[in-house]
Amino acid sequence: METAPISRHDFFKLVGTSVGVILLTNCSMGCSAKGGGDPTPIDRNVDFTLRLADQANENLRAKGGYVIANDIIVAQTKDGKFIAVSASCTHEGTQLTYKVADNQFYCPLHLSRFDSTGKVLMGPATQALVQFVTVADTAAGTVRIHS
Numbered sequence: 501m502e503t504a505p506i507s508r509h510d511f512f513k514l515v516g517t518s519v520g521v522i523l524l525t526n527c528s529m530g531c532s533a534k535g536g537g538d539p540t541p542i543d544r545n546v547d548f549t550l551r552l553a554d555q556a557n558e559n560l561r562a563k564g565g566y567v568i569a570n571d572i573i574v575a576q577t578k579d580g581k582f583i584a585v586s587a588s589c590t591h592e593g594t595q596l597t598y599k600v601a602d603n604q605f606y607c608p609l610h611l612s613r614f615d616s617t618g619k620v621l622m623g624p625a626t627q628a629l630v631q632f633v634t635v636a637d638t639a640a641g642t643v644r645i646h647s
């Protein structure tokens with residue numbers, strides 16, 4: 501089978517498009533992998549209780565401390581209040597930390613910041629975190645987190 505000759509213009513047009521597709525594919529795969537993937541949507545029907553006496557929750561006993569349980573970051577503010585929001589950054593899903601001095605949640609990867617209710621203070625994240633209700637029972641030594 502004979503093929504029709506291809507013009508120089510058509511050849512470069514075809515090759516240029518292919519290279520562009522390859523570069524675009526690599527960039528999008530690389531960018532996504534760097535950030536740890538898309539943020540995982542969180543189940544909004546949440547209800548669990550943390551016992552402060554448990555070893556796993558010892559960081560939560562002190563003001564400024566925080567723990568991550570069930571993909572939710574629970575922190576004790578410097579005023580002794582408990583706050584809870586989804587623990588994955590809404591940009592690319594990196595696990596957040598809590599900065600007590602600013603009372604903010606902070607993403608270590610691209611530096612997004614969220615206030616204590618989960619609202620975006622600084623991007624690149626544009627979507628708020630999911631906020632949860634906390635109920636502290638000092639007599640029982642527990643903190644309940646629910647939707």
Ligand code: FES
Pocket residue numbers: 535589590591592593594607608609610611612623624625
């Ligand atoms: S993953 Fe990019 S700002 Fe958090």
